[in-house]
Amino acid sequence: MTGTLDDEFETEEIMKLEAFFDDHTMSVHLVENNPPRAKRGEPGNWDLVELSDRLLTCEELEILAEAIMESARYDKASFIEIEEHGAAVVQLRNLRIAIAKPPFADKMEISAIRPITKLNIEDYNLSPKLMKRLETRAEGILVSGSPGSGKSTFAAALAEFYSRKGNVVKTLEQPRDLQVTEDIVQYSPLDGSMEKAADILLLVRPDYVIYDELRKTADF
Incomplete structure (x- = not known):
């Protein structure tokens, strides 16, 4: 398939998941x-809530996965992060989507995550002492927490905070889905x-780098 998908097709396929x-x-x-x-x-x-009583079929999920x-291949605001035999990770506009199927998984699965909160650093009502520390002596901030606790939302707020202060800010992410x-x-x-990515980033000379989703010991 060559060329670009028309806007109607892109919107139609995305809306099926939306x-x-x-x-x-x-x-x-x-x-x-x-x-x-x-x-x-x-x-x-x-x-965790059920949205319907009807069971999803493998064929339905295969069609949705292909769409x-x-x-993601033709939408300029989307990209495929990982594509392996039995697995894929896609950023479809503001949706982070993981697709798994045999032999990687024992059955077909599509998981989609969407940020529902967009905050500025001021929305966190941090103490004046901590805000001053962030502005003047922020070196090596580690944000940790359970899944869904708001780590990435806070990281994005920090990135934009430093950018507004006149700094060059970059992010290093996998998948690349911070809302900044x-x-x-x-x-x-x-x-x-x-x-390897960090080596390139050093040549760009950013003032701050936000690392998101560090999972491996080697990444630290």
Whole structure:
């Protein structure tokens, strides 16, 4: 297939997945021979709820997965982060999507995560002492917490805070899904290596680098 998909097709395919979301949905979990489920609530307080009694078929999920991959290939605001035999990770506009199927998984599954909260650093009501520390002596900040607790939301707020202060800010992420302003360039691992990407970033001379989703000991 060559050329570009028309806007109507892109919107139609994305809306098929978006239909499972509402304003309080963080993630949607579509598993073969299971009803569609979603995590709904707010950061730190999520409930897993069933969206329908109908069981999803492998064929339905295969069609949806192919539509997601095609949209990501041709939509300039989307990209495929990982594509392996039996697995893929896609950033489809503001949706981070993981696709798994045999032999990687024992059944077909599509999981989609969408940020539902966008905050500025001022929204956190941090103490004046901590704000002063962030402004004048922020060297090596580690943000940790359970899944869905708001780590990435806080990291994005920090990135934009330093950018507004007149600093050059970059991010290094896998997947590349922080919701930040256009002046912040977002990087991903180079040839699968955070270390290689970090070497390139040093040549760019940023004032601050935000690392998101560090999972491996070597990444530290």
